[in-house]
Amino acid sequence: MAYINYSRELLDKFCMEAFQKFGFTEAEARIISDVLLMSDDFGIESHGMQRLVRYHKGIESGLIHVDAKPEVVFETPISAVIDGHSGMGQIIGHQAMEMAIEKAKKTGVGIVTVRNSNHYGIAGYYARMAMDQGLIGFSCTNSEAIMVPTFGKKAMLGSNPIAVSAPADPYPFFFDASTTVVTRGKLEIYNKKSAPIPTGWAVNKTGASSNDASEVLGNIKAHEGGGIVPLGGDTEQLGGHKGYGYGMLCELFSSILSQGVTSAHTMQNGFSGICHGFMAINPAYFGEPEAIKEHFNTYLNELRNSPKAEGQPRIYTHGEKEMEAIVKVQKEGIPVNENTVKEMIEMAEYLGMDTKAYFGDFKSTSDVKSFY
Numbered sequence: 001m002a003y004i005n006y007s008r009e010l011l012d013k014f015c016m017e018a019f020q021k022f023g024f025t026e027a028e029a030r031i032i033s034d035v036l037l038m039s040d041d042f043g044i045e046s047h048g049m050q051r052l053v054r055y056h057k058g059i060e061s062g063l064i065h066v067d068a069k070p071e072v073v074f075e076t077p078i079s080a081v082i083d084g085h086s087g088m089g090q091i092i093g094h095q096a097m098e099m100a101i102e103k104a105k106k107t108g109v110g111i112v113t114v115r116n117s118n119h120y121g122i123a124g125y126y127a128r129m130a131m132d133q134g135l136i137g138f139s140c141t142n143s144e145a146i147m148v149p150t151f152g153k154k155a156m157l158g159s160n161p162i163a164v165s166a167p168a169d170p171y172p173f174f175f176d177a178s179t180t181v182v183t184r185g186k187l188e189i190y191n192k193k194s195a196p197i198p199t200g201w202a203v204n205k206t207g208a209s210s211n212d213a214s215e216v217l218g219n220i221k222a223h224e225g226g227g228i229v230p231l232g233g234d235t236e237q238l239g240g241h242k243g244y245g246y247g248m249l250c251e252l253f254s255s256i257l258s259q260g261v262t263s264a265h266t267m268q269n270g271f272s273g274i275c276h277g278f279m280a281i282n283p284a285y286f287g288e289p290e291a292i293k294e295h296f297n298t299y300l301n302e303l304r305n306s307p308k309a310e311g312q313p314r315i316y317t318h319g320e321k322e323m324e325a326i327v328k329v330q331k332e333g334i335p336v337n338e339n340t341v342k343e344m345i346e347m348a349e350y351l352g353m354d355t356k357a358y359f360g361d362f363k364s365t366s367d368v369k370s371f372y
Contacts, residue, residue, distance in 0.1 A: 003335040003337055004335070004336055004338065004341060005334065005335050005336075006333050006334055006336055007333050008037060008041070008330075008334055010358060011037060011040070011049060012037055013358075014344065014348070014353075014358050015029070015032065015033035015036060015037070015052075016033050017353060018052070018347065018348065018351060018353065019032050019033065021352070021353065022056075022059055022351070023066040023067070024088070024091075028088070031090050031091055031094045032055075032088060032090045032091065035090045035094075035120070035121035035122065035125045036048050036051065036052075036090075036121060038121075038124075039051075039121060039125075040329070040334045041322075041325065041326050041329050041334075042122075042124075042325050042326070043321070043322070043329075044122060045185075045189060045335075046183050046184075046185025046188070046189060047121055047122045047185055048334070049334070049340050050185065050188065050189065050192075050336075050337060050339075051119070051121070051185070052340075052343065052344055052347060054119065055119075056347050056350075058118060058119075061270065063267075063270060063272050064086065064118050064272070065085065065087055066088070068084065068085040068086055068092075069085060069087070070082050070083065070085065070087055070091075070092045070096075070114075071083045077103065077106070078107050078108075079110070080096075080099055080100075080103075080112045080113075081112070081113050081114075081115070081257070081258050081259070082095070082096050082112060082113070082114045082115075082258075083114075083116050084117035084118070085116055086116055086117075087117065087118065089117045089118040089119045089141075089274065089276070090120050090121050092114055092120065093121075093125075093126050093139070093141075093276055093278070094129070096112040096113075096114050096126075096276065097112070097126040097129045097130065097139065097280070098129070099278075100130070100279060100280040101129065101133055101280045103280070104130070104135055104280035104281060104282045105133075105282060108282045108284075108285035109280070109281050109282065109285075110278075110279065111278070112277075113253065113254060113257045113258035113260075113275065113276070113277050113278070114254070114258055114275055114276040114277075115255070115258035115260025115261070116260060116273055117272070117273075117276055118272045119143065119272075119274060120141055120274075120276055122161075122176060123139045123140060123141055123161040123162065123163035123176050124139070124163040124165065124175075124176030126139035126278055127139045127163040127174070128174065130165065130280040130281075131165035131173075134283070134289060135281060135282055136165070136166045136280070136281040137163075137164065137165045137278075137279070137281075138162075138278065138279035138280075139163045139276065139278050140160065140161060140162045140163070140253050140254055140277045141158075141160070141161060141250070141274060142157070142160055142250060142251055142263045142266065142275050143263060143274055144158060144184075144220070144263065144266050144274075145158060145220075145223075145227070145264045145266070146158060146159055146184050146228045147159065147160065147179070147180045147228055147229070147230055147263075148203055148226065148227045149230070149244050150230060150234070150240045150241045150244045152207070153203065153205065153226065154225050154226075155220060155223075155225075155226070155227030155264075156264045157179075157230075157247040157248070157262075157263045157264070158247070158250075158266070159179065159184060160178065160179045160180070160246070160250035160251065160254075160263065161176060161177060161250070162176075162177065162179065162246065162249070163176035163177075165319075166296065167283075168296050168297055168300055168319075169297050171300075171317065171320050171323050172319050172323075173296070173317065173319050174318055174322055175318040175319075177231075179231050179243050179244075179246040179249075179250060180228045180229065180231060180247070181229050181230070181231055181233065183228075184217070184220070186201075187201075187213045187217055187228070188213075188217065189337065191213040191214050192337060192340075193337075195213075196211040196212065197210075197211050197212070197213045198211070199211060200229070200234075201228060202216040202227065203226050204216065204225075204226045205224050205225030206225070207225075207234075229243075230246075231243025231246065251263065253277035254275035254276050254277040258275050260275035261275065300317045303315060303317055304317055341359060342362075344359070345359055345362060
């Protein structure tokens, strides 16, 4: 499947116009666009432009309420619970992390959980919000059940990513990973390419390994069993039970503390119910922030400079590849899958946008399969 490179500025303009056409304010559209494009900036295709079709369908079906007003339903000086009332996940998530940041500045730590939300993009965006203000940021979210617990054959947990970011030089520390081997978005990309997924990523409804992305995605959607395996695989030999446990930690900090719905009960009967967790920690409550940062810098440099395995030129610390991806995007633009371009054009036409202004006379070079 071919890819077409577009400038970040063009894609940003497209997102801003599209989400305002859906009824979001300019400020809300800015947040949504920023979250999506950070994903593409970092080379995380699964959560960037290719997610637009999901949001379009969610808005049109009533799953996402454009006019929702998130409500703080419980609060203390260090914590809060927000009911998102089925609003756009990025907008709710941004508000929640802003609240956690303000609490951390005043009390040393801020912990905010959210219930009744929708997909909020990459977890790392919110962790970075705190890091950008000199804090340590944490974010996690549950999602529609796609993870089969160790020794099971029915999806019971979501991809349940956990993200942490902290100030460091020359690269901020940035860790963002699902607790499944891969995300659902990765399977969607393979499905768009009509390519077999690697062995060890997913199982069918009997619990046997599957290489068919369409089969696995169909089973997840229909709740017929099967799904993606936990980080570490479908056995205990390589630590699958640990990935399963990390997924449970995510549920604890999102759906359990907020008293929202767990992954297995999201995305049912026209209701999303997705839950998020956010935390900001102020290093100033542990000592001099710059001294702590320098201490961290020293450790990160020790890791980078430690002995390399034979044939390996470099050891990365978390966040380096993302910063390098940004430099590449600035030079070459953001690569967008032809299937995704077609979906964007169809969405734009539906919204009455001038598609030629963004994509010219687009013609696919292959048999493009759209989700529409």
